Amino acid sequence: MLNYLSERTIVTRLILIFGVVALCAGCRPAGNHFSAEDSGGQLDKVVEKYATFYEQVLLQNNRLPARFPRSLKADGTLKMVGTADGDSGYFPGILWMLYEYSQDEVWKNRAIRFTEYLEDQLYNVQGSDAGLKMVCSFGRAFTHTGEIRYFNILEQAARSLSLRFNSQVGCLNFGDNSSPRYHFPVTIDHLMSLELPLWAFRQTSDPVYLNIVNSHARKILQEHIGPDYRIFQVVDFDPVSGEVRSKNNSFGTDEASDWARGQAKAVYGFTRLYEITQKAEYLETAEKLADNYLEHPNLPDDKIPYWDLLAPGIPEEPRDASAAAIMASALINLSQLSGKNHRYLQAAAQMLETLSSPAYFNFHSNQGFLLKQVTIDKPGDLEVNTSSIMADYFYLEALLKWYRNSEKAS
DSSP states (O other): OHHHHHHHHHHHHHHHHHHHHHHTGGGSOOSSOOOHHHHHHHHHHHHHHHHHHHHHHHHHHHHOSOOEEEEEOTTSOEEEEOTTSTTTTHHHHHHHHHHHHHOOHHHHHHHHHHHHGGGGGTTOOOSTTHHHHHIIIIIHHHHHHOOHHHHHHHHHHHHHHHTTEETTTTEEOOOOOOSTTOSSEEETTHHHHTHHHHHHHHHHOOHHHHHHHHHHHHHHHHHTBOTTSOBOSEEEEOTTTOOEEEEEOTTSSSTTOOBHHHHHHHHHHHHHHHHHHOOHHHHHHHHHHHHHHHTOTTSOTTSOOBSBTTOTTTTSSOBOHHHHHHHHHHHHHHHTTSTTHHHHHHHHHHHHHHHTSTTTBOSSOSSOOSBOOBOSBTTTTBSOSBOBHHHHHHHHHHHHHHHHHHHHHO
16 A cells, blocks of 8 residues: 555656646757647747737838838837838738738738738849748738739749849849949848749749749859858859859858858758759758758757857857748758758757747747847847847748648648
8 A cells, every 4th residue: 555655646746747847848958849739839829929019010100111120129119121121021921921820811911911012112123132022922922812913013023033134144133232342242142032033933934934043043052152061141243254253251250150041041042942943953952051050069059050150259149040940941841852851850840949938939028029039230230139020930931831741740
């Protein structure tokens, strides 16, 4: 009888311990524990937070010509931007994803409203994120509504962008030459904006779009990716001869730095390129870039990188949750294409679990952004250790992918 009572006491205590652990899920060490239930619960929190955030954005929207939230200022107010800003497509994209998850017509109507604000960007294809901006907004709008008007806007934007192809350089000219030192700058960010001609190719089967995409991507592969699979953010070309004029990392610490968001964008971009084109060189590049990132000696245990993985002040340097969000979204896709699928899924799960914890997710904040500890431009001292609509977009995209894939597997 004493043995029975002793065993029962032990079992009771174990149950209590596991109950405390379950209640303190946000405190558990990050690992491959992020389930469909976790992602669904987190998505419900996102919907709740953005319901409040939407109202905050509307208040700013009524007072300013700048309609779109970009980041959080040091004083806690919203930094708002106009339609020409490269980040203006993320907010309507988030609204479309909230509609996709909730199937609530309220979110659909909100998404339509903010998407249509961007119609004045029909012919504006300048800037690193110009193509991505249109696909985030009008691309998702067309997917969810089938409206031919949205299709026509995207097709015209893709045609406008294709006219900016320079055959001598072999790249699209996104017009990122605000600095007088650049003649024809091509950035690693452009990989993301290739989403627009990729969309046009999938919809029309016009080989012109695919030829432009492959030429631009191969030039990035050739000039931006080093033999050690570290990246240059910007490569400047002579627009007449096509020769390389310079290579630099203006968002990193120096020319030999490891700017984290650039690494994440490169993995994301080459993964998407392989998904559409099935060219083995893109998959190999995405895998090696991902491996280089995941094996980096300065990547913290929680998998949320410092803004630059070679920044001199590590471990006191600020983190960049936007880089982790982009990488998590990329790794979920890469895991479905690569023979290293378990490794990439495990890393994505850890990143999502960590980003969903109190250390990075704004659980109790009255401001609506989802993530904190985002660093956009540390050398320029712009948007450092703050919140950003870019980070929210890719975090939500990764969360939705994980939720959908978990549901299919269950």
